[in-house]
Amino acid sequence: MMEYIPLNFPFLAAALLVGISFYILIFKRNLIKLIMGIAILASGVNLFLVALGYRAGGNAPIYTDVPEGPMVLPVPQALTLTSIVINVAVLALMLTMVILIYRHTGSLDSEKSRKMKG
Amino acid sequence: MLSKIVRTVANQLILFILIFGLYVIAHGHLTPGGGFQGGAVIVSGVVMLLVAFSSKELKKSLRERTLSIMESSGALIFIGLAFAGIGIVFFYNFLVGTPIFGRIPATGPGPGDIWTGGFIPLMNLAVGLKVAAGLSAVVLAMALFSSGEEIEE
Amino acid sequence: MRQVTGLIVLLVVIAFLVSGMLLFIHPFGYPPSDMDDYIIENAQEETGSNNVVTSVVFDYRGFDTLGEATILFAAVTGVLLLLRTVKRREESS
Numbered sequence: 001m002m003e004y005i006p007l008n009f010p011f012l013a014a015a016l017l018v019g020i021s022f023y024i025l026i027f028k029r030n031l032i033k034l035i036m037g038i039a040i041l042a043s044g045v046n047l048f049l050v051a052l053g054y055r056a057g058g059n060a061p062i063y064t065d066v067p068e069g070p071m072v073l074p075v076p077q078a079l080t081l082t083s084i085v086i087n088v089a090v091l092a093l094m095l096t097m098v099i100l101i102y103r104h105t106g107s108l109d110s111e112k113s114r115k116m117k118g
Numbered sequence: 119m120l121s122k123i124v125r126t127v128a129n130q131l132i133l134f135i136l137i138f139g140l141y142v143i144a145h146g147h148l149t150p151g152g153g154f155q156g157g158a159v160i161v162s163g164v165v166m167l168l169v170a171f172s173s174k175e176l177k178k179s180l181r182e183r184t185l186s187i188m189e190s191s192g193a194l195i196f197i198g199l200a201f202a203g204i205g206i207v208f209f210y211n212f213l214v215g216t217p218i219f220g221r222i223p224a225t226g227p228g229p230g231d232i233w234t235g236g237f238i239p240l241m242n243l244a245v246g247l248k249v250a251a252g253l254s255a256v257v258l259a260m261a262l263f264s265s266g267e268e269i270e271e
Numbered sequence: 272m273r274q275v276t277g278l279i280v281l282l283v284v285i286a287f288l289v290s291g292m293l294l295f296i297h298p299f300g301y302p303p304s305d306m307d308d309y310i311i312e313n314a315q316e317e318t319g320s321n322n323v324v325t326s327v328v329f330d331y332r333g334f335d336t337l338g339e340a341t342i343l344f345a346a347v348t349g350v351l352l353l354l355r356t357v358k359r360r361e362e363s364s
Binding site: 146147148149150152182186189193196197200208209211214219220221222223224225226228230234235236237238241242245248249252253255256259260262263 | 315316317318319320321322324325326328329330333334336337340343344346347350351354355
Binding site: 008009010011012014015018019022023026027051052053054055056061062063064071073074075077078079081082085086088089090092093096097099100 | 274277280281284285288289291292293296298299300301302304306307310311314315321322323324327328331332335336339342343345346347349350353354
């Protein structure tokens with residue numbers, strides 16, 4: 001199993017992105033920075049999905065004037081497409097929530113907006 | 119509202135952005151692209167108009183109600199096409215073999231034919247309409263709200 | 272105390288991720304692919320589309336796209352609803 005380690009650097013890049021986003025989500029308090037952390041987490045997951053379906057020396061799985069050779073796996077790319085659109089929708093909803101929280105409490109601190117006050 | 123140079127360039131450039139978005143949507147079953155990507159290209163054109171002109175100017179020509187109706191009609195066409203093949207299975211590709219988009223390409227690499235794909239080009243059109251209208255409505259609502267304008271009912 | 276707990280959680284998550292990525296996944300570039308081989312070989316006869324990704328999105332896995340369209344619709348409805356409600360409440364008060 002140990003001889004596979006030099007081949008797996010793209011997976012390590014995805015793990016690095018997810019680690020950065022977990023650092024942001026644990027230690028930061030600004031709401032905009034938390035949203036940026038969630039966006040970085042989504043990019044890490046997308047990179048992991050695309051790297052999971054890569055085949056060595058493969059072309060894109062589209063038959064229009066493709067050169068000879070193997071093709072990369074199409075199903076992880078389709079799921080990545082789904083994931084990107086869902087991320088856009090969730091990001092728009094979170095930004096709207098932050099706009100409303102800033103109008104209501106006057107600050108972007110997550111500790112201050114945690115308390116319920118009417 | 120930005121300067122006159124920016125407004126003139128945006129006025130000329132929006133046509134090419136819309137044509138490129140429609141090309142990406144309509145050739146979604148032959149080249150890289152599809153409904154979601156083409157819709158995002160069209161939304162980028164709307165955002166360019168929103169930056170060049172103000173949201174107050176754009177509100178006169180792009181109503182939120184029209185965008186909502188377009189998004190709902192896109193979703194209805196999508197679900198209707200999915201239900202049209204319910205006699206065999208949900209999401210059955212019932213147009214393969216018929217004269218409308220029904221040709222079957224030769225197996226293996228080759229040039230693309232626009233009349234292939236079954237209901238996939240129609241699905242691409244529906245999803246492109248839905249994504250373009252929905253994300254334009256979101257961007258327009260955020261711009262109008264943050265500039266203190268009224269949102270059209 | 273809170274910082275220390277957060278640091279411990281972060282280290283555990285990173286150790287889990289790195290060990291998982293290095294030891295428990297197939298080598299990069301050589302995936303196991305029975306289903307994808309079937310789709311790549313038969314997508315042109317079964318769906319008539321040259322673009323295999325589009326045929327997966329709209330034909331083989333149409334339910335995923337249906338759920339995605341539902342989520343997009345719900346998000347757009349939520350954004351419009353939130354921004355519009357606050358406007359009306361500010362007017363009345």
